[in-house]
Amino acid sequence: MPEAPLTKAETGKLPLIDHLYHPTHDEISRQRLVSAMRKFVLTDMRGKMKSAYDMLEAPAFKARHGHTPRNGREADQAMAKNDVTHFYSSLRYNAQEMVWASVQEPVERALPDMISVARQAAATNPAGGSLTLDPTLEVPRYVSEIDVHLIPGCFHTEHTKDDVAQGAVTAFGGSVFAGGLSWRKDSKGRNGGVGESVAFYLKSKYPDFKPKRILDMGTSSGKNLFPYLDHFPDAEVHGIDVAAPLLRWGHAQAEAYGLPINFSQQNAAHSNFADQSFDLIVSSFFFHELPVKVTRQILAECKRLLRPGGFMFHMELPPHKDLDPFMNFFWDWDTLNNNEPAYTAFRSQNPTALCVEAGFKRENCYEITIPNRATFGDDKFARFIAGEIPAPEHGSGGWYNFGARA
Numbered sequence: 001m002p003e004a005p006l007t008k009a010e011t012g013k014l015p016l017i018d019h020l021y022h023p024t025h026d027e028i029s030r031q032r033l034v035s036a037m038r039k040f041v042l043t044d045m046r047g048k049m050k051s052a053y054d055m056l057e058a059p060a061f062k063a064r065h066g067h068t069p070r071n072g073r074e075a076d077q078a079m080a081k082n083d084v085t086h087f088y089s090s091l092r093y094n095a096q097e098m099v100w101a102s103v104q105e106p107v108e109r110a111l112p113d114m115i116s117v118a119r120q121a122a123a124t125n126p127a128g129g130s131l132t133l134d135p136t137l138e139v140p141r142y143v144s145e146i147d148v149h150l151i152p153g154c155f156h157t158e159h160t161k162d163d164v165a166q167g168a169v170t171a172f173g174g175s176v177f178a179g180g181l182s183w184r185k186d187s188k189g190r191n192g193g194v195g196e197s198v199a200f201y202l203k204s205k206y207p208d209f210k211p212k213r214i215l216d217m218g219t220s221s222g223k224n225l226f227p228y229l230d231h232f233p234d235a236e237v238h239g240i241d242v243a244a245p246l247l248r249w250g251h252a253q254a255e256a257y258g259l260p261i262n263f264s265q266q267n268a269a270h271s272n273f274a275d276q277s278f279d280l281i282v283s284s285f286f287f288h289e290l291p292v293k294v295t296r297q298i299l300a301e302c303k304r305l306l307r308p309g310g311f312m313f314h315m316e317l318p319p320h321k322d323l324d325p326f327m328n329f330f331w332d333w334d335t336l337n338n339n340e341p342a343y344t345a346f347r348s349q350n351p352t353a354l355c356v357e358a359g360f361k362r363e364n365c366y367e368i369t370i371p372n373r374a375t376f377g378d379d380k381f382a383r384f385i386a387g388e389i390p391a392p393e394h395g396s397g398g399w400y401n402f403g404a405r406a
């Protein structure tokens, strides 16, 4: 994939808020160590856990129960006393806490300047986007009561006026989180690998589909929304989230990149947009963090908002039904260990059934894993579109998506 460096026009007159962040030599060393720890846990340790499962724990479970584990819960029981699993879990949990701790101090040092740039972006909107915050919006309890992903303060907390700290911690922490794993880039080298891949897929597969209005739900700071404007430059683009600091951060970035995006603080379960006002609704890493009843409300909201012929594409974790017991045990780790209590309940659903329940026709629903564009390469991507080769598995170079055409 050709990688185009950002031009001056793309960074506009507004300083890029990211450039205010200056970790010291020692802070960078610490961040690299944390990225390397995560890579070790998620690749090497995962492989060692799989060997322990295949060679020791699944046969031992069979000796006790007369069958090997039939689902993720039984695989979890089989692995409960396994030493490799304990080592994996403690290393992964500690690495997760260290991700955020490793960026907090440099963010704190730069915070006054970051807030000032975000204010400038909100006052001037040099790229033509907008930021609409709603201080009366009630942040849902499943966000406000826990530190999701173990991020201190979660997504929404504000410690000072016009705070952007959670936006900065999430963004820079996200880079440390994914640092050792090279699959999260968009065509401009930004961390929008999912948006890049889904937008490129839609454009390649449906060349006549030219969305006029695009909405990203649970956009956070919009990193997976930015690539849609690269691929559909004439579209009016909206991103909604309940967390003000993330929206301020994303808006400041987008305005500096020259991307006219309309960020607004809204609950995706009941937005203020008109019926049938979008051609494309997307989300990424969103539903597994919501109680399933909220997922149902949001899919119904998507049905209300989509024009006939419009698409919704939700990148998510693959459901239990698609994976073997070991992989279900592996993915569901976050439910109990990463403050994502809805994770297993979401994965136990049938995404197509949820879409049908929300009012979409079953024959218009899809579940599809799309290659990650940056790592797959455009030649192979074209062969994937032609149906000649499959996408890599979700999490190993592919992104699972579900959705429907209205």
Ligand SMILES: C[S@@+](CC[C@H](N)C(=O)[O-])C[C@H]1O[C@@H](n2cnc3c(N)ncnc32)[C@H](O)[C@@H]1O
Residues within 6 Å of the ligand: 140, 143, 155, 156, 194, 217, 218, 219, 220, 221, 222, 223, 224, 240, 241, 242, 243, 246, 266, 267, 268, 269, 283, 284, 285, 286, 289, 290
């Ligand atoms: C894991 S993050 C999503 C990441 C983002 N889509 C990306 O790809 O980088 C989940 C986001 O959903 C937001 N959120 C949770 N419930 C919401 C709701 N009901 N409406 C809108 N946003 C919500 C959270 O504030 C958080 O920013």
